[in-house]
Amino acid sequence: xxxxxxxxxxxxxxxDFCQDRAETGAVVSFTGLxxxxxxxxxxxxxxxxxxxxxxxxxxxxxxxxxxxxLQDVLVVHRVGKVSPGEPIVFVATASAHRRxxxxxxxxxxxxxxxxxxxxxxxxxxxxxRWIEPTLGDYEDAxxxxxxKDAG
Amino acid sequence: MRVLLFGxxxxxxxxxxxxxxxxxxxxxxxxxxxxAMDAALGAALEGEGVQAAVDKALVxxxxxxxxxxxxxxxxxxxxG
Numbered sequence: 001x002x003x004x005x006x007x008x009x010x011x012x013x014x015x016d017f018c019q020d021r022a023e024t025g026a027v028v029s030f031t032g033l034x035x036x037x038x039x040x041x042x043x044x045x046x047x048x049x050x051x052x053x054x055x056x057x058x059x060x061x062x063x064x065x066x067x068x069x070l071q072d073v074l075v076v077h078r079v080g081k082v083s084p085g086e087p088i089v090f091v092a093t094a095s096a097h098r099r100x101x102x103x104x105x106x107x108x109x110x111x112x113x114x115x116x117x118x119x120x121x122x123x124x125x126x127x128x129r130w131i132e133p134t135l136g137d138y139e140d141a142x143x144x145x146x147x148k149d150a151g
Numbered sequence: 152m153r154v155l156l157f158g159x160x161x162x163x164x165x166x167x168x169x170x171x172x173x174x175x176x177x178x179x180x181x182x183x184x185x186x187a188m189d190a191a192l193g194a195a196l197e198g199e200g201v202q203a204a205v206d207k208a209l210v211x212x213x214x215x216x217x218x219x220x221x222x223x224x225x226x227x228x229x230x231g
Contacts, residue, residue: 046231049204049223052204052207115230116230117225118230119158120229130162133229133230
């Protein structure tokens with residue numbers, strides 16, 4: 001897990017992640033890009049707490065690895081100002097079979113978008129505003145919760 | 152002791168990191184001290200969902216602090 005103040009190249013990360021994997025049958029990766037929202041967003045600014053943010057994400061990575069049976073996980077997340085079109089997050093999972101790798105990435109992205117320790121500011125024109133997760137982000141994350149006991 | 156503010160809290164206070172000497176003995180005492188320094192920050196620290204971490208571990212309620220403590224105030228996390 002790495003917080004990156006500099007732009008990263010998702011293709012290079014994926015190539016590295018796929019090296020030396022004689023026992024891996026599946027690698028799935030997700031790259032999130034910063035949206036301009038029809039030209040409104042000049043930049044997103046990601047604030048994180050170095051040490052604390054990585055530890056919280058690693059805890060969830062460990063939970064995902066145990067839950068889905070993942071062999072390996074890589075998470076790279078930008079911090080600081082990110083321009084539209086730039087990659088902001090990269091997640092890759094490796095597993096023996098494809099289902100675990102797909103589900104692991106889906107699970108981790110739902111966590112990263114809703115609960116991970118980041119604070120996100122949108123720079124729009126001359127103004128800036130702090131962004132909260134959307135209802136959809138919370139609903140996506142809740143898909144992975146244990147079903148409520150009907151009794 | 153080192154005090155860190157994140158997200159909107161640092162905008163409200165106008166600072167992100169500050170060394171306070173002498174250290175406050177407890178988290179509650181530190182909150183009172185920050186509120187006395189800056190009423191707007193004091194009110195924001197009492198806001199819904201604001202958590203405190205001492206030496207990078209979340210704490211609920213009060214906690215003892217030392218001159219080497221790092222205290223962070225974390226507003227609701229937005230995800231990335």
